[in-house]
Amino acid sequence: MASTPVIEAIRLTKAHARRQLLDEVSLSVARGDLYALVGGAGSGKTALLRALVGLSYPDTGSARIMGQVPGPGAYRVFQRVGFLSADPPVRRGVSVRHDVEMGLSLAGIVEPGAADRALSLLGIQDLAEHPAASLGDDDRRLLGIARAIAPSPELLVLDEPTRGLGGLERRRVLDLLRMLSVEREITMIVATRVADGVVESASHVGVMRGGRLVAEFDREGLRERGREHVEIVVSDPPRAALVLEERLGLTDFAVCQERLIRIYVPGTRVSEINSALVADGIEVTSLSVNAGALVELLERLSGEGEASQ
Amino acid sequence: MITRLIRAELAGLRRSLVVWLGMLLVVGGSVVARLLAWLSNGIGRTELGALPFMRPDMRWSDAAIPLALLAYLVVASYVFGRDFEDGNIDLVLTSPVSREAVVTARMIVTAASVLALSLIGWAADVATHAILASSPLDPGPGIPASAAIASALAAIGTLPVVAWAAIRFRGVLPALGLGIGIQITALALGGFAFVRFLPWLLPSTLAAGEGASLLGLGLSALLFAGGLVATVRELRAVDLFE
Structure with missing residues (x-):
């Protein structure tokens, strides 16, 4: 209870x-x-x-x-x-x-x-x-x-x-x-x-x-929004997840909505991830590095950034 | 709890200038009033006493009591209104004490201060009267301590209105202004027989050694009780949204 x-x-x-x-x-x-x-x-x-x-x-x-x-x-x-x-x-x-x-x-x-x-x-x-x-x-x-x-x-x-x-x-x-x-x-x-x-x-x-x-x-x-992570949009999320786990040994990622996968790794590994997915025939349609955007997100939601401008 | 609150109130009052201002008003007022009574009595026995603007029958209470009442109003409005001015009202209302206890403690502190001030004023008058008694002019009749205390008690009866105003209008000055306004109005109307029973006139009447009517005492008690209830209600309704 x-x-x-x-x-x-x-x-x-x-x-x-x-x-x-x-x-x-x-x-x-x-x-x-x-x-x-x-x-x-x-x-x-x-x-x-x-x-x-x-x-x-x-x-x-x-x-x-x-x-x-x-x-x-x-x-x-x-x-x-x-x-x-x-x-x-x-x-x-x-x-x-x-x-x-x-x-x-x-x-x-x-x-x-x-x-x-x-x-x-x-x-x-x-x-x-x-x-x-x-x-x-x-x-x-x-x-x-x-x-x-x-x-x-x-x-x-x-x-x-x-x-x-x-x-x-x-x-x-x-x-x-x-x-x-x-x-x-x-x-x-x-x-x-x-x-x-x-x-x-x-x-x-x-x-x-x-x-x-x-x-x-x-x-x-x-935690999700506060950590640096790589966001990718792929053609085949289940297969991409397999590649991430088996080829790159990554476990800290989440398959989100609409073919989006959020991988909690440093941005420096982005090219490694891209290469592994492409080599396995998975189409990567979008790829971005998100550097711990919690503060920015909260400021945007609260309008604090606008107030200070 | 009330004891702890009273101690806290006294700590706040002790080091403020209000105490000294109150003392200045009652002591200075008392001495000056006795000197004026002494002079007017002396002049009244000369040819100048016949002049139309002279008041040969001036009493000590005519000048001393209005100033003492001003001192009481200053103390009451300060005790109940200062928290709104220095922002401490947040501390008061987020303490684990009921608002009834806050009002009770503050009224006790106010009443004790008023009684102490009245006795100090009376003592100043006794001393001045004793000095002037050795002069050839008559300083007028002395005031017994009982009259001074009775006058102060009657004044205390009117103070919850000031307490209510301090909370209602959130500050010392509005309460002081209202208190002085009421007091001046009452004193101005004091010559009319139909308002003699007003509680605001009782302090002067009692200090002059005149008896108070039962109606006057009853109204004074009613004003005190009603004022306290209104003050508690006002403090319970305070809305400090920002």
Whole structure:
């Protein structure tokens, strides 16, 4: 029996000032998933996450988070859910450490050292005594993530955790997310830009554009689209498959639609493949090398490439 | 939970300038009001007291209470509205605490601040009154602590309206503006007998040592309870879609 989704949205719709923020968005995040929600500015990522954590009310449709309808009545879920907003706020008049400790205290967690551990994971332990309000944008984001992970949540809802971060900080956050997902099995839904690197660790990717979820990929689909491969269109796919296996010793290929075969090998082997097929009398009508087009595909689907032009 | 929330609220309030602004208004207002009462009493006994624009019977509460009320409004609008201005409302609404608890904790902090400010203002007046009592002019009657506290409690009764406005209009200034507007309107209408029972006039009445009508007290309690319910409802309805 399939487990209950940790997060579920069913045909969520939200409009504001004649702008469609969400348009019939449905998605489901299972326990242990790292779901990357990609899209450009104004694609609806933030609106969706906010509806999922109860900061916003959809016009139609329904949502569930940890089995509860998000909103004022479901405040207890935040003992098990960490949330990072797109523009992470800080508490005024307190130090960075105290800011994290206050969050822990409100969650009823009295665990000495928990705040410092979270700050260390983000590499901002040196800022522990600094006033939280004096932090720059990058450090505020890192503090926001520290605040979200400090109570050891079961679910993390993160809105652009790597936005604007420098190379080192971004790498650290990506490694942290991967560690939390793999080692601690924390479920995550992360809104992000395609190029921000979260997609590479994701088990699922949802692509948003204009308030709609326009595509979804699971790990298998991502793997297929993310690897360099050679695509050939041949006259006789079964025979071509035999040639690939027996003559060239290739096993990692898939016979797709309409005489198309996708072979997961480096592009440098393309002439070898062509020669073997032609030598066996198989007509090769098309042949192309696809160099790991995942990012390009996602950017095209989400319209991010267009936005940056 | 409420205790933890109150501690968090106090931490936010403690280092803000609002506390100092409130202290300046109640202490400065109290001292200046006593000086004005002292001068007007002194002048009232001279020929100048007969001039049409003079008020020889000016009371301490006439000047001190409006300024104290302004301080209370500043504190209440800040406590309930600041999160919308610095973006911390996300933190509040994604914490594992109910919105009823948030409003309750904030109202307790506001009420405690108002009571503390009123006692500080009263202490400033006692000190000023004691100094002026040694002068040849009459500084006017002193104010008992009970009157100051009763006045502050009556003021607290009106503050949920400000709290509601801070959430409804998402900020400190709209709430402060509404609070001042209501207060000025009430004070302007205060001369008419039919509005004397308005809750916004009770603080001045009680500080002046005049008794409050049962109707006035009842309306004040009703305003407080209704305001709290409306504030909770408003916080539950907050929609932060982006």
